[in-house]
Amino acid sequence: MVDIFTFTGGSGGAWRVVESRTVKGEGLRAVESLAVAREPDDTAITSPAWTLRGFISNVRYATKTEVETLRSVQQGLARPRATLAALIPIRKNAAWWALAQDERREIFEETSHHTAIGLDYLPAVARRLHHSRDLGEPFDFLTWFEYAPEDAPAFDRLVDRLRATREWNYVDREIEIRLARAA
Protein backbone atom coordinates (compact mmCIF):
# COMPACT_ATOMS: atom_id res chain seq x y z
CA MET A 1 0.00 0.00 0.00
CA VAL A 2 1.68 3.17 -1.13
CA ASP A 3 0.94 6.52 0.48
CA ILE A 4 1.24 9.23 -2.13
CA PHE A 5 0.61 12.81 -1.09
CA THR A 6 0.03 15.68 -3.47
CA PHE A 7 0.86 19.32 -2.85
CA THR A 8 -1.10 21.47 -5.25
CA GLY A 9 -0.42 25.18 -5.64
CA GLY A 10 -3.25 27.42 -6.81
CA SER A 11 -6.16 29.25 -5.24
CA GLY A 12 -8.60 28.10 -2.58
CA GLY A 13 -6.37 25.58 -0.78
CA ALA A 14 -6.45 25.10 2.99
CA TRP A 15 -3.01 26.69 3.43
CA ARG A 16 -2.41 30.32 2.46
CA VAL A 17 1.04 31.16 1.10
CA VAL A 18 2.68 33.73 3.36
CA GLU A 19 6.03 33.83 1.62
CA SER A 20 7.72 31.84 -1.10
CA ARG A 21 11.35 32.05 -2.11
CA THR A 22 13.74 30.22 -4.32
CA VAL A 23 16.74 29.21 -2.24
CA LYS A 24 18.63 27.57 -5.12
CA GLY A 25 18.06 26.66 -8.74
CA GLU A 26 14.95 27.17 -10.81
CA GLY A 27 11.88 28.65 -9.06
CA LEU A 28 8.26 27.54 -8.92
CA ARG A 29 5.36 29.66 -10.17
CA ALA A 30 3.97 31.84 -7.35
CA VAL A 31 0.59 30.76 -5.99
CA GLU A 32 -1.90 32.08 -3.43
CA SER A 33 -2.50 28.86 -1.59
CA LEU A 34 -1.68 25.21 -1.28
CA ALA A 35 -3.75 22.07 -0.85
CA VAL A 36 -2.28 18.94 0.70
CA ALA A 37 -4.07 15.71 -0.13
CA ARG A 38 -3.58 12.01 -0.04
CA GLU A 39 -4.13 10.27 -3.37
CA PRO A 40 -6.66 9.70 -4.77
CA ASP A 41 -7.07 13.43 -4.38
CA ASP A 42 -10.55 14.55 -3.43
CA THR A 43 -9.54 18.11 -2.57
CA ALA A 44 -10.82 20.71 -4.97
CA ILE A 45 -8.38 23.51 -5.69
CA THR A 46 -9.17 26.35 -8.05
CA SER A 47 -6.89 26.76 -11.08
CA PRO A 48 -3.93 24.65 -10.00
CA ALA A 49 -0.56 26.06 -11.10
CA TRP A 50 1.47 22.96 -10.25
CA THR A 51 1.25 19.68 -8.39
CA LEU A 52 4.14 18.02 -6.60
CA ARG A 53 3.87 14.38 -5.56
CA GLY A 54 5.76 12.25 -3.09
CA PHE A 55 5.40 9.00 -1.18
CA ILE A 56 5.98 7.99 2.40
CA SER A 57 8.55 5.20 2.63
CA ASN A 58 10.79 3.32 5.02
CA VAL A 59 13.69 5.15 6.68
CA ARG A 60 16.78 5.36 4.51
CA TYR A 61 19.55 6.37 6.95
CA ALA A 62 18.32 6.28 10.56
CA THR A 63 19.70 3.61 12.89
CA LYS A 64 17.58 1.73 15.43
CA THR A 65 18.68 4.09 18.22
CA GLU A 66 17.88 7.17 16.13
CA VAL A 67 14.49 5.81 15.08
CA GLU A 68 13.59 5.04 18.71
CA THR A 69 14.67 8.49 19.87
CA LEU A 70 12.69 10.17 17.09
CA ARG A 71 9.59 8.11 17.86
CA SER A 72 9.79 8.92 21.57
CA VAL A 73 9.97 12.69 20.98
CA GLN A 74 8.07 13.57 17.82
CA GLN A 75 4.42 14.55 17.60
CA GLY A 76 1.98 14.13 14.74
CA LEU A 77 0.78 16.64 12.20
CA ALA A 78 -2.51 18.56 12.52
CA ARG A 79 -1.97 19.78 16.08
CA PRO A 80 -4.49 22.60 16.65
CA ARG A 81 -1.78 25.04 17.80
CA ALA A 82 0.40 24.35 14.77
CA THR A 83 -1.20 26.96 12.51
CA LEU A 84 1.95 27.60 10.49
CA ALA A 85 3.55 25.27 7.97
CA ALA A 86 6.30 25.14 5.39
CA LEU A 87 6.84 23.04 2.29
CA ILE A 88 10.47 22.68 1.23
CA PRO A 89 10.99 20.82 -2.04
CA ILE A 90 14.66 19.97 -2.68
CA ARG A 91 16.63 18.18 -5.37
CA LYS A 92 20.08 16.67 -4.88
CA ASN A 93 22.63 16.48 -7.66
CA ALA A 94 23.88 13.45 -9.61
CA ALA A 95 27.04 13.23 -7.46
CA TRP A 96 24.88 12.54 -4.39
CA TRP A 97 22.90 9.78 -6.06
CA ALA A 98 26.04 8.11 -7.38
CA LEU A 99 27.39 7.69 -3.84
CA ALA A 100 27.19 4.31 -2.12
CA GLN A 101 24.92 3.85 0.92
CA ASP A 102 27.75 4.17 3.48
CA GLU A 103 29.04 7.36 1.84
CA ARG A 104 25.59 8.97 1.89
CA ARG A 105 25.00 7.90 5.50
CA GLU A 106 28.42 9.33 6.48
CA ILE A 107 27.61 12.73 4.97
CA PHE A 108 23.98 12.71 6.12
CA GLU A 109 24.57 11.94 9.77
CA GLU A 110 28.19 11.55 10.92
CA THR A 111 29.26 14.76 9.15
CA SER A 112 26.07 16.80 8.76
CA HIS A 113 24.08 15.53 11.78
CA HIS A 114 20.83 15.77 9.85
CA THR A 115 18.78 13.64 12.26
CA ALA A 116 20.44 15.17 15.33
CA ILE A 117 19.67 18.72 14.13
CA GLY A 118 16.02 17.82 13.49
CA LEU A 119 15.81 16.31 16.99
CA ASP A 120 16.83 19.62 18.54
CA TYR A 121 13.55 21.13 17.28
CA LEU A 122 11.25 18.28 18.29
CA PRO A 123 8.48 18.18 19.26
CA ALA A 124 8.00 21.87 18.33
CA VAL A 125 8.53 21.41 14.59
CA ALA A 126 6.65 18.36 13.31
CA ARG A 127 7.71 17.09 9.91
CA ARG A 128 6.83 14.53 7.27
CA LEU A 129 9.19 13.50 4.47
CA HIS A 130 7.89 12.58 1.02
CA HIS A 131 10.08 10.84 -1.57
CA SER A 132 9.65 12.14 -5.12
CA ARG A 133 12.74 11.18 -7.08
CA ASP A 134 11.60 7.66 -7.91
CA LEU A 135 8.36 9.07 -9.35
CA GLY A 136 10.31 11.10 -11.93
CA GLU A 137 9.27 14.33 -10.20
CA PRO A 138 11.16 17.64 -10.55
CA PHE A 139 12.29 17.43 -6.90
CA ASP A 140 13.77 14.51 -4.95
CA PHE A 141 12.13 15.26 -1.59
CA LEU A 142 9.20 17.29 -0.34
CA THR A 143 9.42 18.00 3.36
CA TRP A 144 6.35 19.33 5.14
CA PHE A 145 6.70 21.09 8.49
CA GLU A 146 4.04 22.27 10.96
CA TYR A 147 4.61 24.46 14.01
CA ALA A 148 2.96 27.02 16.28
CA PRO A 149 3.62 30.75 15.67
CA GLU A 150 5.86 30.97 18.76
CA ASP A 151 8.06 28.23 17.27
CA ALA A 152 8.68 30.08 14.00
CA PRO A 153 12.15 31.26 15.20
CA ALA A 154 13.03 27.64 16.03
CA PHE A 155 12.01 26.62 12.51
CA ASP A 156 14.22 29.40 11.06
CA ARG A 157 17.20 28.06 13.00
CA LEU A 158 16.48 24.50 11.92
CA VAL A 159 16.59 25.32 8.21
CA ASP A 160 19.61 27.63 8.62
CA ARG A 161 21.57 24.88 10.35
CA LEU A 162 20.68 22.26 7.75
CA ARG A 163 21.64 24.58 4.89
CA ALA A 164 25.06 25.09 6.47
CA THR A 165 25.87 21.36 6.42
CA ARG A 166 28.11 19.48 4.02
CA GLU A 167 25.04 17.49 2.93
CA TRP A 168 23.54 20.70 1.53
CA ASN A 169 26.47 21.07 -0.90
CA TYR A 170 24.69 18.34 -2.86
CA VAL A 171 21.38 20.27 -3.01
CA ASP A 172 21.03 21.93 -6.40
CA ARG A 173 17.41 23.08 -6.23
CA GLU A 174 15.45 24.24 -3.21
CA ILE A 175 12.26 26.23 -2.73
CA GLU A 176 10.86 27.35 0.61
CA ILE A 177 7.14 28.01 0.85
CA ARG A 178 5.87 29.36 4.19
CA LEU A 179 2.19 28.90 4.91
CA ALA A 180 -0.55 29.67 7.40
CA ARG A 181 -3.83 27.86 7.82
CA ALA A 182 -6.51 29.64 5.78
CA ALA A 183 -9.16 31.13 8.10
Added chain:
Amino acid sequence: MVDIFTFTGGSGGAWRVVESRTVKGEGLRAVESLAVAREPDDTAITSPAWTLRGFISNVRYATKTEVETLRSVQQGLARPRATLAALIPIRKNAAWWALAQDERREIFEETSHHTAIGLDYLPAVARRLHHSRDLGEPFDFLTWFEYAPEDAPAFDRLVDRLRATREWNYVDREIEIRLARAA
Protein backbone atom coordinates in the same frame (compact mmCIF):
# COMPACT_ATOMS: atom_id res chain seq x y z
CA MET B 1 14.40 11.07 -14.74
CA VAL B 2 12.81 7.89 -13.53
CA ASP B 3 13.40 4.58 -15.24
CA ILE B 4 10.29 2.44 -14.93
CA PHE B 5 10.32 -1.01 -16.47
CA THR B 6 7.24 -3.13 -17.08
CA PHE B 7 7.08 -6.91 -17.15
CA THR B 8 3.94 -7.99 -18.94
CA GLY B 9 2.77 -11.59 -18.93
CA GLY B 10 0.62 -12.81 -21.83
CA SER B 11 1.20 -14.14 -25.32
CA GLY B 12 3.61 -12.98 -27.98
CA GLY B 13 6.33 -11.50 -25.76
CA ALA B 14 10.04 -11.79 -26.56
CA TRP B 15 10.64 -14.23 -23.68
CA ARG B 16 8.94 -17.63 -23.61
CA VAL B 17 8.00 -18.99 -20.19
CA VAL B 18 9.81 -22.29 -19.63
CA GLU B 19 8.67 -22.84 -16.06
CA SER B 20 6.85 -20.81 -13.47
CA ARG B 21 6.43 -21.70 -9.82
CA THR B 22 5.15 -20.08 -6.69
CA VAL B 23 7.89 -20.27 -4.08
CA LYS B 24 5.86 -18.61 -1.30
CA GLY B 25 2.51 -16.87 -0.88
CA GLU B 26 -0.09 -16.18 -3.53
CA GLY B 27 0.68 -17.19 -7.11
CA LEU B 28 0.50 -15.30 -10.39
CA ARG B 29 -1.67 -16.35 -13.32
CA ALA B 30 0.24 -18.65 -15.70
CA VAL B 31 1.25 -17.08 -19.01
CA GLU B 32 2.93 -18.23 -22.21
CA SER B 33 5.38 -15.41 -22.53
CA LEU B 34 6.72 -12.19 -21.07
CA ALA B 35 7.56 -8.80 -22.54
CA VAL B 36 10.06 -6.49 -20.84
CA ALA B 37 9.74 -2.83 -21.74
CA ARG B 38 10.82 0.56 -20.56
CA GLU B 39 7.96 3.00 -20.01
CA PRO B 40 6.36 4.42 -22.01
CA ASP B 41 5.73 0.92 -23.23
CA ASP B 42 5.80 0.48 -26.99
CA THR B 43 5.89 -3.31 -26.91
CA ALA B 44 2.76 -4.98 -28.15
CA ILE B 45 1.79 -8.08 -26.21
CA THR B 46 -1.29 -10.10 -27.00
CA SER B 47 -3.91 -10.43 -24.25
CA PRO B 48 -1.83 -9.38 -21.23
CA ALA B 49 -2.68 -11.33 -18.06
CA TRP B 50 -0.79 -9.05 -15.69
CA THR B 51 1.76 -6.26 -15.65
CA LEU B 52 4.36 -5.72 -12.94
CA ARG B 53 6.20 -2.40 -12.70
CA GLY B 54 9.40 -1.33 -10.99
CA PHE B 55 11.95 1.45 -11.11
CA ILE B 56 15.72 1.56 -11.13
CA SER B 57 17.05 3.53 -8.17
CA ASN B 58 20.16 4.30 -6.17
CA VAL B 59 21.80 1.52 -4.14
CA ARG B 60 20.18 0.99 -0.76
CA TYR B 61 22.73 -1.13 1.16
CA ALA B 62 25.98 -1.45 -0.78
CA THR B 63 29.08 0.28 0.55
CA LYS B 64 31.62 2.06 -1.64
CA THR B 65 33.89 -1.00 -1.66
CA GLU B 66 31.03 -3.30 -2.58
CA VAL B 67 29.80 -0.97 -5.33
CA GLU B 68 33.30 -0.76 -6.80
CA THR B 69 33.74 -4.53 -6.70
CA LEU B 70 30.35 -5.10 -8.36
CA ARG B 71 31.09 -2.54 -11.07
CA SER B 72 34.45 -4.11 -11.84
CA VAL B 73 32.99 -7.61 -12.30
CA GLN B 74 29.44 -7.34 -13.60
CA GLN B 75 28.38 -7.35 -17.24
CA GLY B 76 25.35 -5.79 -18.86
CA LEU B 77 22.10 -7.36 -19.96
CA ALA B 78 21.38 -8.46 -23.54
CA ARG B 79 24.58 -10.46 -24.05
CA PRO B 80 24.02 -12.63 -27.15
CA ARG B 81 24.98 -15.84 -25.29
CA ALA B 82 22.59 -15.10 -22.41
CA THR B 83 19.56 -16.75 -23.98
CA LEU B 84 17.98 -17.71 -20.64
CA ALA B 85 16.42 -15.39 -18.11
CA ALA B 86 14.45 -15.39 -14.89
CA LEU B 87 12.08 -12.92 -13.29
CA ILE B 88 11.76 -13.25 -9.52
CA PRO B 89 9.17 -10.95 -7.94
CA ILE B 90 9.38 -10.91 -4.13
CA ARG B 91 7.57 -9.15 -1.31
CA LYS B 92 8.98 -8.67 2.19
CA ASN B 93 6.79 -8.55 5.27
CA ALA B 94 5.90 -5.58 7.48
CA ALA B 95 8.51 -6.56 10.09
CA TRP B 96 11.26 -6.00 7.51
CA TRP B 97 10.02 -2.57 6.52
CA ALA B 98 9.68 -1.48 10.14
CA LEU B 99 13.40 -2.13 10.73
CA ALA B 100 15.84 0.80 10.83
CA GLN B 101 18.47 1.16 8.11
CA ASP B 102 21.31 -0.33 10.20
CA GLU B 103 19.18 -3.35 11.15
CA ARG B 104 18.26 -4.04 7.53
CA ARG B 105 21.88 -3.62 6.39
CA GLU B 106 23.04 -6.00 9.15
CA ILE B 107 20.63 -8.72 8.03
CA PHE B 108 21.12 -8.05 4.31
CA GLU B 109 24.90 -8.19 4.25
CA GLU B 110 26.69 -8.94 7.54
CA THR B 111 24.38 -11.90 8.30
CA SER B 112 22.99 -12.96 4.92
CA HIS B 113 25.86 -11.88 2.62
CA HIS B 114 23.41 -10.94 -0.13
CA THR B 115 25.90 -8.90 -2.19
CA ALA B 116 28.72 -11.37 -1.56
CA ILE B 117 26.59 -14.31 -2.74
CA GLY B 118 25.59 -12.41 -5.90
CA LEU B 119 29.26 -11.66 -6.56
CA ASP B 120 30.11 -15.36 -6.59
CA TYR B 121 27.99 -15.74 -9.75
CA LEU B 122 29.27 -12.68 -11.61
CA PRO B 123 29.76 -12.11 -14.44
CA ALA B 124 27.90 -15.30 -15.44
CA VAL B 125 24.52 -14.26 -14.03
CA ALA B 126 23.72 -10.64 -14.95
CA ARG B 127 20.96 -9.01 -12.93
CA ARG B 128 18.93 -5.83 -12.68
CA LEU B 129 16.89 -4.88 -9.62
CA HIS B 130 13.59 -3.00 -9.93
CA HIS B 131 11.91 -1.37 -6.93
CA SER B 132 8.14 -1.79 -6.83
CA ARG B 133 7.00 -1.23 -3.25
CA ASP B 134 6.87 2.55 -3.46
CA LEU B 135 4.63 2.30 -6.53
CA GLY B 136 2.00 0.41 -4.51
CA GLU B 137 2.69 -2.73 -6.51
CA PRO B 138 1.86 -6.27 -5.32
CA PHE B 139 5.58 -7.07 -4.97
CA ASP B 140 8.40 -5.06 -3.40
CA PHE B 141 11.15 -6.04 -5.84
CA LEU B 142 11.38 -7.52 -9.31
CA THR B 143 14.78 -8.98 -10.05
CA TRP B 144 15.63 -9.85 -13.62
CA PHE B 145 18.47 -12.28 -14.38
CA GLU B 146 20.09 -13.25 -17.69
CA TYR B 147 22.55 -16.09 -18.25
CA ALA B 148 23.81 -18.56 -20.82
CA PRO B 149 22.44 -22.14 -20.82
CA GLU B 150 25.72 -23.50 -19.38
CA ASP B 151 25.32 -21.16 -16.42
CA ALA B 152 21.86 -22.40 -15.47
CA PRO B 153 23.30 -24.60 -12.66
CA ALA B 154 25.10 -21.54 -11.26
CA PHE B 155 21.83 -19.63 -11.29
CA ASP B 156 20.13 -22.50 -9.41
CA ARG B 157 22.80 -22.35 -6.72
CA LEU B 158 22.53 -18.58 -6.46
CA VAL B 159 18.80 -18.62 -5.71
CA ASP B 160 19.13 -21.62 -3.38
CA ARG B 161 21.78 -19.85 -1.33
CA LEU B 162 19.80 -16.63 -1.10
CA ARG B 163 16.65 -18.49 -0.02
CA ALA B 164 18.60 -20.14 2.80
CA THR B 165 19.60 -16.79 4.33
CA ARG B 166 18.15 -15.05 7.38
CA GLU B 167 17.07 -12.21 5.08
CA TRP B 168 14.70 -14.60 3.29
CA ASN B 169 12.77 -15.18 6.55
CA TYR B 170 11.26 -11.77 5.81
CA VAL B 171 10.11 -12.76 2.30
CA ASP B 172 6.40 -13.58 2.38
CA ARG B 173 5.69 -13.83 -1.35
CA GLU B 174 7.96 -15.05 -4.10
CA ILE B 175 7.42 -16.27 -7.65
CA GLU B 176 10.08 -17.66 -9.94
CA ILE B 177 9.55 -17.43 -13.68
CA ARG B 178 12.18 -19.08 -15.90
CA LEU B 179 12.38 -17.86 -19.46
CA ALA B 180 14.11 -18.46 -22.79
CA ARG B 181 14.41 -16.03 -25.65
CA ALA B 182 11.60 -16.65 -28.12
CA ALA B 183 13.01 -17.88 -31.45
